[in-house]
Amino acid sequence: MKEDKKKKCTVRFEPSGLKTEVPRGTVLLEAAHKAGIYLSSICGGDGYCGKCKVIIDEGQFQSRPTTLLTPDEIRENVVLACQTRILSDITVTVPKSHTLQTSQILMDTDARRFSELAGEVREGVFEFDPLVQKLCVEMSPPTVQDHTADHERLYVAIRRQVDAPIMQTGFRILQNLSKILIKADYKVAATIGRRGGTTEVIEVEQGGRCNTNFAVAVDLGTTTVVAHLIDLTNAATIDTEATYNSQINFGEDYIRRIIYAEENDAFDEMQNRLVNDVNNLIMTLAARQKVDLQDITAVICAGNTAMVHFLLNLDPTRIRKEPYIASVGFVPPIRAAEAGIQINKRGLLYCLPSVAAYVGSDIVAGVLTTRIYTKKGISLFVDIGTNGEVALGNRDWLVCASSSAGPAFEGSGVRNGMRAGAGAVEKLTILEDGSVEFSTIGAAHPVGICGSGLLDTLAELFVNGIIDRTGRFKTNGHKRLTEGDEGLQFQLVPADNDHHEIVITQADINNLMRSKAGVFAAIRVLMESTQTRPEDLDAVYLAGGFGNFLNVRQAVTVGMLPDVPPEKIQFVGNTSIAGAKTVLLSRKALKAAEKIAKNMTYFDLMSHPGYMDEFIRAGFLPHTDLLLFPSVRDIKCKV
């Protein structure tokens, strides 16, 4: 076997045609990653989620027995990539809906759609005062009478332009300072970066490059990583790019990834993957916009607490263990190079502050972006991702919580679920006659259902009386109800020659119900704890990776959001990156974010006495207590 292991096998993935060479005996999931193919994997390769199904077209392999494959699948050489070892050159087909496509990740569309939020800096809500600035600095050259040293001369000149009572300069800059000042005849471009209460002179350059200064804002998602290239001289977003988080092979949720890293001592690997993702995004943006990496002087990140820890290789292990704490909540700015991020070698890396282990800086960014912390009236902010985070409050108080919603609305744990990519059903109606109307992202042939489509599906099944208030299929003989492998399922899109059918199963509905119940229970705990009634809510903001045409009304119908008039509910897309950009562009916004993170009270739902009751009560459509959903009660539905 040792001898054999040395043998290299070529693995070819269809339909992409991507190839790689691996030692005999390599697990197929690893080979896929090596080839650059990101297969879905919720369980981190433990073999129990069944998401990494692929088809072996040709070649020798060895698979562990599993109950997650049907006899038909086994006959067709379908295997779980994480449970299969490669024994020869091999060709594998990856079902289309199982790969993650980067082209359609929500990013710029969001940014444009919610420009009224992202653009706050330009509109004067926050003063334009970026964390990193390049200043044109002119000094009068020294004379015998005016013999101030070069270093102090520079400081005086910088302080004439910006407020910087405490300044620092790196040693290497100091060593070259005089040479540059003389060469430049005391007219230089000085890049300054704000580090806590200190202002650092990051770079001093000769001549007129004061108008060339860029930064990158990053949303560190568990599933996707989104980056925006920002011109720091005018606050404009120049370009955007996104990629899948390459940690995904180690588990779809971050708890699985932490466990994987602990068991395999893979923290470095976790960091490398995430840093590579960020570097690739930056390089792509820079190349496309012909921006020199040296002219990118800052990167700012928002994300959940675990992702920020992975990025910086901070210890994330206690995020998943009682008492559930972060190693660092307020991450100080560091040199980007220290984390391996490739921009200007002295450029800075900022991370927005987080509230707690399960309420990360992405939520702080959301609260900042929606400005609920400035309003007199009470607002509710709900971000649906792998977990569902909820924040509630106004200018006087803020509370937050994280529910273990599960990734159902991201398409995971749902048979035909998928992310908001091409071919995803993002909008769906069940008509009176039982037929289904839908639209897909990119108007492509439907290959799966994304978050907004799943929300529609659940609501439509309910209002059309196909499922009952507990979410169970009624056995009243709807023409689209059939018996599948796992009991009753509802056919949304029939199969054709080239495409499989798209169905929703009882298990899928149960997962969606659990997700929405988790989110609503969290909302209830926060509202009850603060004695906030639904009618006290001035606004409800829903953020997350749904499709673009999310029907907020449906979120009330299924009982995920409290029953407030639809005009009070707003879908706000990716507020994580919007908040990161706002902070990048204004020191006052950073101060605001820090205040939010510091003052927001975190409710730990696992230890909260009322949460489980609320969760159970929310396990109905829309809820056990119909009085909470008067508008839904009035729907003339067939329940």
Add this chain to the structure above:
Amino acid sequence: MKEDKKKKCTVRFEPSGLKTEVPRGTVLLEAAHKAGIYLSSICGGDGYCGKCKVIIDEGQFQSRPTTLLTPDEIRENVVLACQTRILSDITVTVPKSHTLQTSQILMDTDARRFSELAGEVREGVFEFDPLVQKLCVEMSPPTVQDHTADHERLYVAIRRQVDAPIMQTGFRILQNLSKILIKADYKVAATIGRRGGTTEVIEVEQGGRCNTNFAVAVDLGTTTVVAHLIDLTNAATIDTEATYNSQINFGEDYIRRIIYAEENDAFDEMQNRLVNDVNNLIMTLAARQKVDLQDITAVICAGNTAMVHFLLNLDPTRIRKEPYIASVGFVPPIRAAEAGIQINKRGLLYCLPSVAAYVGSDIVAGVLTTRIYTKKGISLFVDIGTNGEVALGNRDWLVCASSSAGPAFEGSGVRNGMRAGAGAVEKLTILEDGSVEFSTIGAAHPVGICGSGLLDTLAELFVNGIIDRTGRFKTNGHKRLTEGDEGLQFQLVPADNDHHEIVITQADINNLMRSKAGVFAAIRVLMESTQTRPEDLDAVYLAGGFGNFLNVRQAVTVGMLPDVPPEKIQFVGNTSIAGAKTVLLSRKALKAAEKIAKNMTYFDLMSHPGYMDEFIRAGFLPHTDLLLFPSVRDIKCKV
């Protein structure tokens, strides 16, 4: 010749017995340095100072012709080491007075003698609040209710003990923080360092090492480097050590060294030598006191502006060129490792602030130590080294200047001059009968004259009427006056079988006269500019590398210091290191030093219209204007 160059020659130095191997053709001065022998060299190897005389005992060599050797010397195989190439294995004798011996450098004696100054911190003048501290920090471990992240938990606990509004922590510390806190059950030793307005967490250690924390204070002299090992937990000076500045082969004054470095692109070499000197001192102290280098968390330096620039490899070139400015006056704290200084790898290196290119942090340290900046009355501070720096003022104003005094009082440019080392004549009286009474350092056989001895010599020659008021030998036939190579010379100590005679030549006296005239002219310019009369002076402080028994009265007699009553004059020794220690031990002292450096007005004497006149007027004993020296006028001298 090329072939020959490859040949190695062994060079042996007597009486030390030190040996080295160098390629044939190597200059003897370089070989001496390689062997660890520091020969005097004022000119930096250019061959015009004649200080690097050695005797070739055996072997082939080639010397350039020079007028600096007498026919006798040439006969005896005396050569200038800088002008001599080695052509074979060779044995060289180094005259004792020409080598620099480290054992006798003024250091601890000073510190003890002036402990009333150095000890100010302990006496409560400055609050004990060291720049680097090791704190015992106990935190309550996190709970589900108290879920503050580890990093912020540490900050809160530190802030309970010290005032630290703005804190920073290095990335590597952050990455290991949680592991250490858990291991240590949230009881740690946290080392914090003050960096400008910021407090940095330098190290977090497990367990009870809070009472182990050391620092080293360094006086970066042009000629000698002195280091004191300080216990930061109780402000005690534990041990002291000194060495010669190994840059000395490149010139005895720093202007020569800057020129050498520019012409030979030798800035790195200059830094390496000085850093090695400091490292050797630290290692010696640490080994002797059994202190782990990792427990030394700070180094603090005072010195002239050029030395500080050399140490940090900052650009010193404009110190010597109009408009004579420093690259950095207020050097920010840096990591000691960045400069190559080997202490705790995250330990800090502090440099006291300087006033100008020619008034360094050693003078700021002197003003701080003598506390003239706090007094209502006016004080004068004079530091005699290679240059003579002068500061004048009180709590309301401070002025300073640097005179190109030359190194005569350090023993350079004087035929039998030497530093205050073993065998140096440090005290001298010429008796009525024309005989000379003297004492030497270490009661050794006299081998030369150091600063205090030279001051005595000049004063005694004057009051005994052997020289006239212009400093010229009178041709009145004193029995000790003889005709030497360079005209008349006065024999202080006759030769015996083993030792050469010690004389003072006309050229020596001229050099001493120039030095004292330079210093007094500087004093006069400052006093005239501030309309300070001698009777306005409450105190005069004289600092420098004289012998220990300096007779301050003689400094008035020769007209180097203004004519104030002797009880107002105090010899204060090495105030540079005393000031550095004070700053190390108290943040308030650092603030005071910064205020001194910022507020002291620098007078550039080279461009001052009155300086040259004052210099010429001071070229008499005691002065052209006898009204300025009433007490000297009254001396019943034979002038």
